[in-house]
Amino acid sequence: MPVGSGVNDFVVRFANVNGTGSASANGIFAKALFRMGLPISPKNIFPSNIQGLPTWYEVRVNEKGYLGRREGIDLLVAVNPQSLKRDIASVKSGGYLVYDNSKKLHDSFLREDINFIGIPMMAMCMEHYSNPRQQQLFKNVVYVGALAALLDIDMEVIKGIISDQFARKPKLIPPNFEALDMGANYVREHFDCPLDIRVEKRDKIGDSIMVDGNTATALGLLYGGASVAAWYPITPSTSVAKAFEDYSKKLRVDPDTGKKNVAIVQAEDELAAIGMVIGACWNGARAFTATSGAGVSLMNEFIGLAYFAEIPVTLINVQRGGPSTGMPTRTQQADIISSAYASHGDTKHVLLFPSTPAECFEFGAKALDLADRLQTPVILMSDLDIGMNEHVSPPLKWEKGKEYDRGKVLSAQDLEEVKEFGRYLDVDGDGIPYRTYPGTHPTKGSFFTRGTSRDEYARYTEQGDAYVRNVDRLTRKFETAKGMVPEPQFYGKKNQSSYGMLFFGTTTYAALEAMDLLQEEGIAVDSMRLRSFPFNEEVEDFIHQHTYVFIVEQNRDAQMRSVLIQELGIRPDKMLSVLNYDGMPITADKIFTSVRQSLTELNPKMDAS
Amino acid sequence: MPVGSGVNDFVVRFANVNGTGSASANGIFAKALFRMGLPISPKNIFPSNIQGLPTWYEVRVNEKGYLGRREGIDLLVAVNPQSLKRDIASVKSGGYLVYDNSKKLHDSFLREDINFIGIPMMAMCMEHYSNPRQQQLFKNVVYVGALAALLDIDMEVIKGIISDQFARKPKLIPPNFEALDMGANYVREHFDCPLDIRVEKRDKIGDSIMVDGNTATALGLLYGGASVAAWYPITPSTSVAKAFEDYSKKLRVDPDTGKKNVAIVQAEDELAAIGMVIGACWNGARAFTATSGAGVSLMNEFIGLAYFAEIPVTLINVQRGGPSTGMPTRTQQADIISSAYASHGDTKHVLLFPSTPAECFEFGAKALDLADRLQTPVILMSDLDIGMNEHVSPPLKWEKGKEYDRGKVLSAQDLEEVKEFGRYLDVDGDGIPYRTYPGTHPTKGSFFTRGTSRDEYARYTEQGDAYVRNVDRLTRKFETAKGMVPEPQFYGKKNQSSYGMLFFGTTTYAALEAMDLLQEEGIAVDSMRLRSFPFNEEVEDFIHQHTYVFIVEQNRDAQMRSVLIQELGIRPDKMLSVLNYDGMPITADKIFTSVRQSLTELNPKMDAS
Amino acid sequence: MSFYKPTFSHPLLPKNDVGYRKADYEGAISTLCAGCGHDSISGSIVQACYEMNIEPHRLAKLSGIGCSSKTPTYFLSNSHGFNSVHGRMPSVATGANLANKHLIYLGVSGDGDTASIGMGQYVHAIRRNLNMTYIVMNNGCYGLTKGQDSATADFGSVSKAGSKNMYQAIDLIGLALELGAGFVARSFSGDKTQLVPLIKAAMAHPGFAFIDVISPCVTFNNNAGSTKSYEFTREYITATAKMDFVPKREEITVDYEDDSSIEVELHDGSSIRLSKPVEGWDPHDRNSAMHKLLDAKSKGEIITGLIHLDPHTQDLHSILNTSDTALNQLTEKELTPSLEALEEINQSFR
Amino acid sequence: MSFYKPTFSHPLLPKNDVGYRKADYEGAISTLCAGCGHDSISGSIVQACYEMNIEPHRLAKLSGIGCSSKTPTYFLSNSHGFNSVHGRMPSVATGANLANKHLIYLGVSGDGDTASIGMGQYVHAIRRNLNMTYIVMNNGCYGLTKGQDSATADFGSVSKAGSKNMYQAIDLIGLALELGAGFVARSFSGDKTQLVPLIKAAMAHPGFAFIDVISPCVTFNNNAGSTKSYEFTREYITATAKMDFVPKREEITVDYEDDSSIEVELHDGSSIRLSKPVEGWDPHDRNSAMHKLLDAKSKGEIITGLIHLDPHTQDLHSILNTSDTALNQLTEKELTPSLEALEEINQSFR
Ligand SMILES: Cc1ncc(C[n+]2csc(CCOP(=O)(O)OP(=O)(O)O)c2C)c(N)n1
Ligand SMILES: Cc1ncc(C[n+]2csc(CCOP(=O)(O)OP(=O)(O)O)c2C)c(N)n1
C-alpha cells in the first residue's frame, strides 16, 4: 500500500559508504531532476573521514519551490550494510526501500509498513564487469537507472548528463549507459513502475543554476578583483580556495606572457594566512583568506590589528558545528558573536550573511569593496550547508563595466595637491581616513602603521585624549558602515502583522516555507532577512514595528538575538528565539511548530496577529 | 598665597625620567605616608619603553579613605626637563612646583598662579657624591627629604623605611640619610615649612597592607595549590608569573631534598602556555597561565577546547588598553565580551572580578577551585591599575586547614565501586560530569579526550542528538556555576533609592567616593559591586529592584552592560552607562558629573530618588 | 563514530610479564582508509608496548588533528588519550608531563600537524628536551583535508592531481639534529622489524625521542611521481644499521653478527645493538649523523633507522629540579605554605 | 611618543646618485636605552641604504614587537613602515611582497620575536624563499619585557639577576642553513664595517637573505657571565672573511689583498668580494658552511660575516609565476574576467 507524497514532492535519501564513488552517481540523479525543471535541494551528510564510513545524500524535490530540508524519507537507496538497520528504520511509514538483494536481507531488518524493492546490484555488476573497481562504481549507476524507472525520470536527460560529464572520456559513456539500463530494466520487470512518488517535467527553474556556495564565493572574489589569496585547509572552507585557484588557472593568466595575475599561497597556518592578507591589503592589493571557526579563533589577534590599524581584510568564515573541533562536517551559525566582536579590547567587525550562491558571488565581491572603503575587516559569514551543498540559485550576475570601490587612497598626484596628509585624520567627518600605498611618492605620504595608540599623523602616542579621539572616530566609522552594508530583504507585503520573523543565511529556505505553513493556519507573520552587520535602520524599524519578533538561527545561545538586543537596544522580552543546533539544516516544520508553540503561550486564545 | 586642599588631602605627582631609579625614592615617599596611618593611592604612569622617556608617579593622600584617582595636582616634583613645560602646566592653580634649579628655569615656563620651590638638587649631589650614578640616584632621595620638610612627614618614619630596605646593604644607609637631610635642610632654610598642604599622623590604616594586585594574585595561586605555571611575558601580567616564581623559590622547596614542588615554564608563546596548562590540568595538576589581551586572543582556540572537552583552566587576564597592542602601559576593562565568549561556536566562560589585592589573593585560589569543580576555564579579570599599582588593602587571609576543592575526580577505589563510568554522564543532574586522571586504574576509567562531538562515554559521534544532549548539559553546568561564583557586594543600606549603581574591579574606589559626592547633593543611589560572571540571582534582583541602573566601566563599548542585558534579559533603556576609556583610572568626579548629567536628562525637575 | 572491538581475546594467547595480552594494547577499529600507512604504525606501537611490558594505564597518548592524529583511538584503548587541537600536541604533552613525571608520554602527529602549524611547538619541545616519544606519521600531504601538499613534500614531488611541488621540503630529522634532540630516528610504516625496536628504544630514552615515519597516504599521495609512495620509498630506502632493542635484565646471549656492530647502553640499563652500521657513522656523534643525512640526500637515498642517540641528556624535569613525587600527587600539605609565612608576607607589605 | 628630528640637513652634505642626502634616510629620535646595540644596527641600515642609492619610498620596512621591532621608527622615515604584531612580521612581509614585487622589503625582528613566538613564520618564510632582507637584532633576551631569557640565550649564560640559563640555545643561522636559505650571515652591532656591506649584499640578493646580528641589551643582558654582552662578543668573535660589496657598474680596480680571496657575482650584476676567507670554507657550499658553524661552536667561537650564499635561487614570485606588473597595479581590466566567461560558467552549472 504505497503512500509517499506524490508527484514532484518527496525526499529521496542515499545511504552510501564514503569513498566509493557514489557521490558522482547521486549528483547525476539530482542534476537530472534539476534539468527536468524541478526545484530540488540536495544535502550531503558526510563523516569527518576519508573512506569507509557511512555517508548520506538527500534530495528533496518540491514543485512549489521549497528548498529547505524536510524530515521524513519517502524513498531510501540503501547500499551500505554498516548503516542498513538504522537506514531502514529511517524510512517513513509507507515509503520505499531500494536495496541490494544480492545478499538476502536478515529478517530482523524487515518492516511491514514499508515497501522493499530489492535489486541484485552487485550480482549484476559482477557478471557484467570484470574489474572490482568498475563493479563498485557501476553499482551506483545501476541504482540511478532503477530510480529513473521507479520515479519516471527522463532517461534521455540522465544520459545527456553522463555524456556531458564524460565528454573527455567518451569510452566511459557506453558502459555507463548499460549500467543505467540494467537497473531500469530490472525494476521494470520486477515492480510496477513508476511508483506513486514520481516526477513530471515542469518549468520551475527558469535560468537558475545549481552550484555550491563556496564555488560562487570564490567566483565573486575572482570577479571582485582579489589578486592575493592566502589560506590554510580546513573543512568546510577549503573548497573556496580550491575553486578560486582552479578558476584562476583559466581566468587569471596573462594571454601574452602566460604569467599569473594572481598569487595564491597555502600558508603554514591561519595566523600566517591572515597576516599575509593584511600585508597584501596594506600594500594595495585586494586579498582574502577563507577559513572556519577554529581558524577565526586563531586569527583573533590579527583581526584586532586590522581593526585598529585600519587595514582592509576580507575574511570568508564558512561556519561549521562548534565549539572547538566540534562537528567539522555539520552546519551551524554559531560564530556570530565571536566574529562580530573578534579580538580583545573594544572591537566591532562588518559581517555579511549570504543565503544563496548568487548572493555568495555578490557578497564575495562586495566584501572586497567594503573592506577597501571602510579600511577594516569584513567577514563573509557562510556556512557548511550553503558552502558545500549545491543549491538552486539565480545565475551569477556581474554588471557590465562595474568598477571596484578602492576607497580613500591618495595617488602621487593627490599627494601633490593635498595641503596636509594625516593617515588618521577624519577629513570627511565619516570616520574614514585617507591612506597611501607604499612606493606612491618619493617624499610625501609615507606613514608608520602600528597596533599601538597613535595620533592623527600616525605618530605613536600614549596621550589619553589622542587615543579617545581615535577610537571615537572608529565608532563613527562603524556608524558610516550602516549606510553601506547590504540592506535587509523583505518578503510579501510589509507590516501585515504584529508578529515578525527575522532570519538570515541558510535558514531562509525553511523560514519562507514556514511562513506559508503558518499562513495556512491563519497565522500571518511578516518576514525580514538580515543581510549584514552593523544593522541598518530598516532592521531597527522592522523590529520596532512588531510586537514580537521571532529570530530563527542555528546556534544554541541565540547569538544573533543577543547582538540585535545589545546593538539596537531592543527590549529582550519581545525577541523570541527559534533555535536549531544539532548540525542539520533547520526544517520548516521545526520553525512552524516552535512559532505556533510560543504563540499559544503568548495568547492562549491563539488569535494570531 | 598658598591654596591646595589642606591637611591629609592632596595629590602629589612626580615627573621623572624612566630608568633613573626614581621609582624606589617615590616608593619610599608613599610608604612613609602609609606608615603614618594615612590612606593613599599611588599610581604609576609609565611609558612602553625601558629608559629615557617621561614617567610619572602620582600619590593621592586622603584621610577619608578615598582611594580612587583624583584630578588636580597640588604639588608636582619636576625632575624631567623633557616634560617640564607640560608638567608645570598640569599643576593646579595655587599649587606647588618643586624643581631642580641647578639650571635656571626659562621664563616662558613661569606661572603666576603657582608656587615655585627651587632646589639645586643636582648641584648639591655633584658636590656631595663622586660617581655619576650615585649623583643621579641620590638626587631622588634629596627631593624626598625636601618633601618630608615641606609636607611635615615624620623623618624617622622615612629613615625607618630606608633602614628596612637596605638591611642587607647597611653601607648604603648613611649616604641615603645624608641626602634626605640635605633636601630637608635646604627647604627649611629657604621656604617656610610645612606648607598648607601637609600630613598629620592618623590611625586610618589598621592592619592593612600596601601591595600590588599581581603579587597578591600570585600568592593566591601559590596558596591555592597551583603546581604548574606556564606563561609568556607581556605587560602588565608579567609580574604575576615573576612573583609566583620568586615566592616559590622560598615556599615551594622540599626541605629534605631541596627539590621543587612546582614547575614553572616560560613558554614560547601564549598558545603554548595555555596548551601546557590544559595538559597539566587534564593530568590532575592545578595549573595557571597569566597574560593580557593579546595573549587571550591567541588563546582563543585552546579556550574553546577546554570549554568543550571540559578541562579546568585558570587564566589570569591582566587587562590593558586595547585593541591590538593598544596602550600597553595604560589600564582598561575592555576584554569583557572577548573573555566571556572567547572562541568560536557556542561558548561561555566563568569570570572573576577582584577589586583589591586581598581579593586578588582570594580569587587566585578561588579560580583554581572553580576550575576544578566546574571543569572549565575560569578567567580572573584583573587590570593594569590593580595589577601593577600598589593599593592599600586588607591583609591576605588564609583559613586555617582550608582544603582545595578538586571537584568530581574518581579514585581507583571509586572506580572499583561505581557501577558505570561515563566521562560525560550527568550523574548528579548539575551538568558536571566525573573525570579520572591518567594512570589511576589498570583497567577502569580510561577515556579519550577530544575537541570533537562525543557521546556520554567519550566516544566520537556525529549524531545530532548526542551533540545536543552534550551542549545542553554544558548550559546546565553554566547554570550550576551561578550558585558557586562569588556573590556581589552591597554598600550601605540596600534599596534606598530607585537608582542603582553597578561597578566592578578597579572602578570601585572612585564609585564609592562618587556615591558620597552624590549623597552630598541629596542624590541617593544604591550600589552593588559585581564580582563574577555568570551573574548570580542577587545581581538580577538588584537590577530589577531599581528603575535605573548606572553601570560604571572602563571601556568604549559598554561591554559589561551588553553582557548584563543579553544574559539577564534586561530592558536596555534602564541601563545607563558611565564610561571612561582614556587609559587612566576613572575618577569620582567623572562618575559624579556623568550621573548627575543623566539624571537631569531623565527628570529635568531633578528630583532624585 | 568509533567502533569498538569486542575486547574479549582468546584466553590461550600469551600474556607479557605484566600480565597483559597483546589484545589489551589494541584500540577501536580504525576508520582510516584501507592500506593507510598510519594503521601499520599503530600496529607497531601496539607490538612495542606489549613487548616493552608497559601497563597500558601508565602511558598517556596525545595527538593533534589529522588522520595521523586520529590513530591514538585505534591503539591502547586502556590508556588515557588526548586528541587536542591542530599542531598543539607538544604543548599539551608538555603540561601533562609536568603534572606527572612517572607516566610514559607517546605523542602522535602528522607532517602537516608538525611541520606547518605545529612547527613552533615542535622546535620548543625539542629545546626543552621533554621526556616523550614523538612520532610523526609523514605522508607528505594533508590527508584529512584531502591531500594538499604539506611542508615535508619533496621538491618536485608530483601530487595525485598531477602538479609538481615547487617548495623545498622541510626535513624534520635535520631540524631535530640541528636543535640537539637526543634521540633521532626515521623509519617506514612498512618496515615493522625496524620500527618496533625503534619505538621501544624511543620509549626507553629518558628525554625527547623523535621518530619520523614515512607513512604513505594511499588515497592522496601514493601515485606515480610522489616521493612518499610505497613504491618510491621501498625503492630508495636504506638503513644506518640493523637495530635490536635489548631490554634491561635480559642477558645478552646473541652473538654479534659482525664485529663492526655497536652497543649503546641506555639510561635504564636496556640497550640498543646496531649491527652492520653504515661506515663513517657514529650514532653518538651528532655531526656524523648530519653528514650521513646530507650525503644520503645528495644521493637521493632515504636513510632510515636510528640516526642519532645521546643517552645522557637532561630532561625538562631535571632542568626544573622538580620533586620526585609527581606534582599531581601533592596536596595542601606540600603546596600551601604556612599561615606564619603568610603573616610574614603581610608584614613585608606594611 | 615618537620625537621627530628636524629633517633639515645641511645643504652642503653630499647627495647619493639618486639625489638623497644621508639625513633623508634617518628616522625619528630613538627611544631605546643609551648604548643599545639596536641603535647601532639602525645606523648601519641608514648607511647601507644611502650607499645603495635606494629611493626611500621604494623600500618598505616591517617588524614585529619588541625593542628591536621599534627600530623601523628610528630609520628611513620616508619609507612606509609596519610595526605588526609579536612574531608575525614574516607573514605580513609575505603578503606585502606578493602585492608588489618591485619594492625592497626590509624586515626587522628580535630573538624573542623570531625564535619563540615567531618560529613557525620564520621557518616558512625561508621555505618560500621570500625576497626580503630579514635582520634579527639578537640580544639573547626579551628587552622590552625587562630581560627574560630568550630561546637564543646560550646554555649556561648568566642573566643580570644571576641565574644560569639551562636550555640549549636555538641557533637561527644553523636553522637557516638547514632550511636551505640562500643568503645567511651573522654580524655584530658593534662592527659597522662588516655589517654595512652585509646589509647591502642582502638587499641585492634576489631571495630570502637572513642576517643574525648580535646586539647587546645594555640594560638587561650586558652583565658579566652573559654570552651576549659587548665584552663577551668582542672577545670570541671571528669572521669567515673580510667582505666588500661591489655595486654593479662600479669597475673593479682595487687589487686583491691576497690571491685566496673569493668573488661572488650577484644576480643584478653587483658582487661580493671575500678576502682572507677562513680555510675549508666555500660560501657556495652549504655543507662547508654547516661544518664551519659546527666547529666554531665546538671551539666556542662566534663566527660572523657571510656564512652561505647561493645567488641562483628561485624566489616566491618566480615559483608562483606572477605577472611582471605588480599585483597591486592591476585593474578591472586584468582582474575581472569577461561577462562571456561568466555566462559560460553559469551554463556549466545547469
Ligand atoms: C586550526 C585548524 N586548522 C585547520 C584544520 C583542518 N585540518 C584538519 S587535519 C589537517 C591537516 C592534516 O595533515 P597531517 O597533519 O599531515 O595529517 P594526515 O591527515 O596527513 O595524517 C588540517 C589542516 C584544523 N582541524 N584546525
Ligand atoms: C602576543 C604578544 N605576547 C607578548 C607580548 C609582549 N612582548 C613585547 S616585546 C616581547 C619580546 C621582545 O623580545 P625580542 O623580540 O627579543 O625584542 P627585544 O626587546 O629583545 O629587542 C614580548 C614578549 C606582545 N607584545 N604580544
Ligand code: SF4
Ligand atoms: S586519507 Fe590518506 S592519510 Fe588519511 S586515512 Fe586515508 S590514506 Fe590515510
Ligand code: SF4
Ligand atoms: S631594554 Fe635592552 S634591548 Fe631594549 S632598548 Fe634597552 S638596551 Fe635595548
Ligand SMILES: [Mg+2]
Ligand atoms: Mg600528512
Ligand SMILES: [Mg+2]
Ligand atoms: Mg631580544
